Amino acid sequence: MEELARLHEVMHRLRRECPWDAEQTHRSLVTYLVEETGEVVDAIETGDDTDLREELGDLLLQVYFHAAIAEQEAAAQREEVATR
Numbered sequence: 001m002e003e004l005a006r007l008h009e010v011m012h013r014l015r016r017e018c019p020w021d022a023e024q025t026h027r028s029l030v031t032y033l034v035e036e037t038g039e040v041v042d043a044i045e046t047g048d049d050t051d052l053r054e055e056l057g058d059l060l061l062q063v064y065f066h067a068a069i070a071e072q073e074a075a076a077q078r079e080e081v082a083t084r
Helices: 002-017 019-023 026-046 049-072 078-083
Strands: none
Touching (some): 049 078
């Protein structure tokens, strides 16, 4: 999918060029991961499909952020994350 390839490229560009993004770790991002997961649960419970799509997108960004970190640390490649 073109959108996922673009997300991958944007995430890696942010990790290279944005000081805040570059210094993040799995541990430093846990709060955001939990927050976005909670927002997905809330959207599911309220039955708001528009909100759910938005929150799933936010959660996907978090997953990609963690996958980019894992890739940089040679812990896992993007494809490995997707196939597990």
